[in-house]
Amino acid sequence: MSRRTLVYFVCSPHSRTGVTTTARLLTDYYLSRGVPVDGFDTDAREPSYAQRFPELSRIVDIYDVRGQIALFDQLLIADERPKIVDVWSRSFDRLFATIAEIGFLEEAARSAVMPIVLFQADMSQMAANNCRLLTTTWPDLWVSVVHNEGASPLGFDARETLASYRARGRLVIPKLERPIVRFLDNPEFSLSNFLREPPAAMSLVVRAAIRNWLLPTFTQLHSFELRLALQSSQFLR
Template sequence: MSRRKSITIVCSPRQRIGKTLIARTLTEFMLADGRAAIAFDLNPNNTALYGFLPRNTARADIATTRGQMALFDELIAEDDVMKVIDLGDEAFEKFFTLIRQIGLAEEAQRRGIDVIALFIADPDPRSARSYAQTYGELPQIKLVPVHNEFVATMQDYMESFPAPVPGERPVRFPVLSPFLKSVVERPGFSFDDYLERHAGQRTELHEWIERVFVEFRELELRLLLRELKGSITLR
């Protein structure tokens, strides 16, 4: 994620660890900030993101060559739209294999588009191996570990997901209480609309949304700093 044009991939090879919720809040954060944004739902058997944000979500299918070309053409299109990808676990390996094969990250870089991967960490060793592999094989991507408090309360496993820049902290995604979860999963619920309708109030959900949005805004600053450090090093 960046204030420059970006493609942000919310990903993990594991199931049910919050990918769709994070992609959804990230998309709404961008929209609330006045940016044009579209999310791509890459969950072959579950289009939950599309159900929540139908006006700002496109279904994508990489099972066919035609579907792959359509998606990648959209991602690097000459427009000012921020792109968010909700990458389902079933499509995880194939998607990153395709990125390597077609050189999407390099082409995006050439066009001035940041490619960011928000990788949701978890205690399973297979996730740590996938994280390391992604970092090693796709150095052009800005890899960012995410600690979702819903996955585990202990952060010991985060040591297996080191930030590419020493000292840079992971994104911390706060857990929703069961009651709040039931609220945000109602059809048609919008985080941005909720903030507007409850402006000036301090509800528990209001504070949760604000905390998430602050995490995304601070991430933008960290990525900007990472870029500046990289340019100074190159000189």
């Protein structure tokens, strides 16, 4: 039985919602399991995601035809290698407009490619409306909501806010204390390498804090991956 190639669009119409953090966690999740991935960063100005994964990612400008070709032609390669697109907030509208214009989702279905949108939640009604528009426009598109508690806190109404997103499931990324965050801000700090061999000079307290943040998140991603596998199984068709 052949498996579908998963293509993740990690996105939000707004900045500072944790898009790159989610793309980074997803990438390191696969790398920690020895699964090679292809990454794409649509922020040509400050490509934070590409800086963290220079050997496996490329920078694409989707406002440029050459950038669109470089992105979408690669995403349609059904090689069972996960592909992760860090969607800059300023690229959000252009990305989905291009997806509609070129018939990407239809071609993906013919090519055994499964697009997945990981939509970052925030407190604005606009974000929820954008998420709802995606699921209304493409009812078969898999859209899940991500709540990064540190980047985009939702306050006491978090459950109600998340319920306003029309999505299939959710991923919650816990907040980290500020002294710990500075380690993660270092572009050379690899979470997958950390799991294999934590830096010897790192404090035991910091090690424990990062592990306590990272492992539950990876568990959620593993459960999510299993759910996707069941959804796309040929035996269930």
